[in-house]
Amino acid sequence: MQISPMIRYYVRRLLAEHPAILSYGGCDRSPNKIDEEELERHINLDHFTYPQLNQLEFLIQLHQKIKANEPHQTYQLQHIEKRIFDLLGLHLRVSQDAITELLSFFEQLASTDNKRPVPAANQEATTLPEYYELFQRITETAVRYLGKMIVTNYWLLTRPRDSSLAPIQVEQFHNRNFLPPERLLTNQEAKTLKQWIHNFIQHCSRVLPTFPHLLLEVGIPSYLLYDLVH
Numbered sequence: 001m002q003i004s005p006m007i008r009y010y011v012r013r014l015l016a017e018h019p020a021i022l023s024y025g026g027c028d029r030s031p032n033k034i035d036e037e038e039l040e041r042h043i044n045l046d047h048f049t050y051p052q053l054n055q056l057e058f059l060i061q062l063h064q065k066i067k068a069n070e071p072h073q074t075y076q077l078q079h080i081e082k083r084i085f086d087l088l089g090l091h092l093r094v095s096q097d098a099i100t101e102l103l104s105f106f107e108q109l110a111s112t113d114n115k116r117p118v119p120a121a122n123q124e125a126t127t128l129p130e131y132y133e134l135f136q137r138i139t140e141t142a143v144r145y146l147g148k149m150i151v152t153n154y155w156l157l158t159r160p161r162d163s164s165l166a167p168i169q170v171e172q173f174h175n176r177n178f179l180p181p182e183r184l185l186t187n188q189e190a191k192t193l194k195q196w197i198h199n200f201i202q203h204c205s206r207v208l209p210t211f212p213h214l215l216l217e218v219g220i221p222s223y224l225l226y227d228l229v230h
Contacts (some may be wrong), residue, residue, distance in 0.1 A: 006060075007056065007057065007060060008095060010060050010063075011084070011088065014067070014084065015090075016028050016079060016083075039079050052087060055087065056067055056084065056087055058212075058213050059080055059083055059087070061083070061213070061216070062080055062089055062216060062225070063077065063080045063081070063084075065216060065222060066080070066222050076222060077222065078229070079205060123183075124190070124194075124221075124223060125190065125193075125194075126184060126185060126190060127182060127183060127184055127185060128180045128182070128183045129179055129180055129181075129182055129183075131185070131190070132172070132173075132178070132179070132180050132194045134197060134220065134221075134224075135172075135173045135197070136172075136174075136175070136176050136178075136196060137196065137218065137219075137220060138200070138201070138220060139151055139155070139173040139174055140171075140176070141211075141214055141215055141218055141220075142154070142200075142204055142211070143174070145208055145211075145214070146204065146207070146208065148174060151173075151204075152170055153169070153174060154200055154203050154204060155170040155196075156170055157203065158194055158196060158199035158200045158202075158203050159196060159199075160196055160199070162192045164188070164189050164192060165192065165193075165196070194224070197224055198224065198228070201215065201224070201225070201228055202228060205228060212225045213230045
């Protein structure tokens with residue numbers, strides 16, 4: 001199976017920045033001084049199946065977007081790095097300062113990328129209109145691949161049993177012109193809406209495994225997606 005040079009580069013830099021690799025063979029080392037062959041001994045991508053390679057590519061793209069747009073999201077970055085290490089069969093403790101050099105590399109890569117850009121802001125939604133915007137954008141993408149009837153049924157099927165959701169009608173998710181009244185949500189209300197979105201994406205992923213990736217491409221915030229990579 002052909003492994004792209006970008007994937008190999010990403011994995012090498014991730015390893016090169018890891019304290020366990022830096023300390024191997026001496027403590028006075030920097031990532032740029034580590035021999036390429038030395039790093040390759042830790043990487044075995046040639047045995048990967050196609051699903052494993054697709055998962056690795058998705059994790060790399062997700063890490064790229066978060067690192068470039070929300071570098072302060074250290075927990076998410078660590079979570080993704082751990083999943084990459086696990087895929088490689090490496091049991092390494094993740095460092096908060098891992099792969100700092102990747103930022104400039106991927107910013108350069110993104111400048112030649114024709115894909116739709118992801119908004120820089122990735123703060124969690126706190127108002128009702130902000131959540132409606134998420135529901136409508138996710139619905140728009142889902143309908144493109146699954147059809148309106150299936151998407152409507154999936155929203156109804158995954159709807160949490162919570163009285164605070166009573167005023168919300170799923171049909172409104174299909175209407176990008178609909179705007180609810182401005183209202184700050186309580187922590188519990190926001191948690192419930194976030195859970196509904198999570199349930200819906202997870203359910204769609206059973207029939208459309210690339211759905212989280214498709215949502216990432218259209219700018220859905222990564223905090224809704226990072227734990228839905230399978």
